Structure formats: structure tokens, C-alpha cells
Amino acid sequence: MLTSQRKNLILDALQRDGQVLAKPLSEAFGVSEDTVRRDLRELAAEGKLQRVHGGALPSSPAVANFAGRQAIGSEAKAAIGRAAARMIAPGQIAFIDGGTTAIQLARHLPADLRATIVTHSPSVAVELAAHEALEIVIIGGRLFRHSMVTVGAAAIEALGHIRADLYFMGVTGVHPEAGLSTGDLEEAYVKRALVARAAETIVLASSEKLNAASAYMIAGIDAASTIIVEKGAPGSTTAPFEALGVTIERA
Template sequence: MLTSQRKQLILEALKRDGQVIARTLSVEFDVSEDTIRRDLRELAAEGQLQRVHGGALPASPAAVDFAGRERIESASKAEIGRAAAGMITRGQIAFIDGGTTAVQLARHLPRDLRATIVTHSPSVAVELAEHAELEVIMIGGRLFRHSMVNVGAAAIESLSHIRADFYFMGVTGVHPQAGLSTGDMEEAYVKRALVERAAETVVLASAEKLNAASAYKIADVSAASTIVVERNTPEMLTKPFEALGITILRA
């Protein structure tokens, strides 16, 4: 069997089963585990999968920068944002993450809502500039341009002084075993700090992020009390999370 054929079969197994195990593949293809590990390394370098101990998981396709993501699936992101915005009520304090779906959340907050929004996203802060009843607290730090959020020690230190009712989290991967993940280490640290300072974490996740993984883990999936998904997201993608006691809110 040609290497290209074997790689294609690995990707098909990954899509079908949601994960692959190197030892199982070596038996199935009658090759060494070293050969399978090399295949997995090469596929990971191409962004086709995310390697984990003993095998691989589907890679999140959410690697496009902020400007590129703004042009993709805007309708579904708007629906997720609208549903999440409806969870914030008068007098509450909410962390809103960075990312294009978070901007949609901010865009759908009622103009007469009296609440406090804390964000490390300049894009979210600008979106809320005309909401006169909202108190908007901007967390500073180094600007991570890919996601248009502030990161670093200064951001984490600022967050340590705030307690919120909700944290609306953006991710690139949501997986029952691999947890909540993202593609940048510093961004993961800030998201972890936000989880720790919020009473409840709500994950905003379009379908392609479910059962996928990125390189940097934020927290176990159990850190999320609710996952907001598109209305037509297949049940096979959401059932593993419902089995863990996580609420699935269909936008």
C-alpha cells in the first residue's frame, strides 16, 4: 500500500470514529507503529489531525485569522451569538471572549440592558461602545492579532480581581476527552483564568469545532456548563457532551 493511500484511510477512519489509535492502525495496515507515527506526524504538519498520546484526534479547522473568520458562516455565528446574548440579564457581570462569534454576541445584546461586560477583545469593546446602559471593562495586555484579543501576564493579573456570573468562551476545539482547546498557548492561559473567575462557563461552538482538538488545552470539557451550537447541529456531535451532563443550547 502506498503511503498516500494509507494516509487517506487514516483520515477516513478518523472521520468515521472520531479518533485513531496508532497500535490498532499498525495491525490493520500490517506496518510498524513507527511507520504509523510518521504518517500521523506528517498529517499533523499538514493540519489534517491533532496528535495525542497513542494516536490522533480530528484537528480543528478554525485556524483562519480574525479577518478571515469574519467572512465565514456569518449567519450561523449570528444565531449562536443571539442565543448566548439572551442568557445575560440585568445586573449581571459577564466575561465575553474574543473571536467573531463573541462579536456577534455583543452585537445582539439589548440596548437597554444594564449589566457589566468584561472583555479582553478590542473588537467586542468597540461593538459595545454605543450601549449606553452597559458598563464595559476592557482588559489590557499584548494584542494577539490572530484572534484580536489581549493576552499575557497583565491580562491575567487584571482578571484576578473580578468575579463574573458568566464567561462566554470561544474555542477552536471541544472534545469529550481532549477537553476545551485553542491554537495559542498564551490565549489558552487567559481563557483558563477566565474560567476560574466565572461562576458559569458557556462555550460558543459551531459544528466544526465539536469533537475536534487543538494544540493547547484550556480545561476539561466539564468546565463548561452549557455549549451553544447551531440549531441544525447533528445529534451525533452533541450526544457525547449531553452524556457528561452539559446543557446543549441550540441557537
């Protein structure tokens, strides 16, 4: 069997089963595990999967830059943002993450909402500037341009002094076993700090991020009380999370 054929079969299995393991693949292909691991390494380098111990998971598609991602799945993101905005009650303190879906959340907040929004996203802060009833707290740090958020020790230190009712998390991967993940180490640390300082974490995830994984784990899936997905997200993709007790909100 040619290398290209093996790789196509690996990707087919990944799409069908949600994960692949090196040992069963080597037996099915009649090659060594080292050969399969090499295939997995090469596919990972091409951004087509995320390697994990013993095999691989689907890779998150959220690799474009911030401007490029704004045009991807814009209707779904708008619907998710609209549903998330309805969850913030007057008087609450809410963390809003960075990312293109978080921008949609900010755009759909009611103009008369009286609440406190804490964000490490300059883009979200600017989006909310016209909301005179909102108290807006901006967390500083080093700007991570891919997501247009601040990261680093300064951001984490500032978050340690705030307790929020809700945290609206953006992710690049949501997987029942691999948990919540993102593609940058420092961003993962900041998101972890946000989870620790909020009473409830709500994940904003368009369907292409479900059952996918990125390199840096934020937390286990049990950190999320709710995952908001677009209305058309297939039941087969959300069922594993519901089985674990996570509420699925369809926008």
C-alpha cells in the same frame, strides 16, 4: 499500500470514529507503529489532524486569520451569538471572550441592557461602545492578532480581581475527552483564568469545532455548564457532551 493510501484511510477513520490509535492502525495496515506515527506526524504538519498520546484526534478548522474567519459560518455564528445574548440578565457581570462568534454576541445584546461586560477583546469593546446602558471594562495586555484579544501576565493579573456571573468562551476545539482547547498557549492561559473567575462558563461552538482538538488545552469538558451550537448541528456530534452532563443549547 502506498503512503498516500494509508493517509487517506487514516483521515477516513478519523472522520468516522472521531479518533484513531497508532497500534490498531499498524495492525490493519500491516506496517510498524513507527510508520503510522510518521504518517500521523506528516498529517499533523499539514493541519489535517491533532496528534495526542497513542494516536490522533480531528484537528480544529479554525486556522484562518480573524478577518478570514468572519466570513466562515456567519449565519451559524449569528444564531449562536443571538442565543448567548439572551442569557445575560440585567445587573449581571459577564466576561465576553474574543473571536468572531463573540462579536456576534456583542451585536445582539439589547440596547437597553444594564449590565457589566468585561472583555479582553478590543473588537468586542468597540462593538459595544454605542450601548450607553452597559458598563464596559477592557482588560489590557499584549495583542494577539489571530483572535484580536489581549494576552499575557498583565491580562491574567487584572482578571484575578474580578468575579463574574457568566463567561462566554470562544474555542477552536471541543472534545469529550480532550476537553476545551485553542491554538495558542498564552491565549489558553487567559481563558483558563476567565474560567476560574466566573460562576458559569458557556461555550460558543459552531459544529465544526465539536469533537475537534487544538494543541493547547484550556480545561476539561466539565468546565462548561452549557455549549451553544447552531440548530442544525447533528445529534451525533452533541450526544457525547450530553452524556457527560453538559447542557446543549441549540440556537
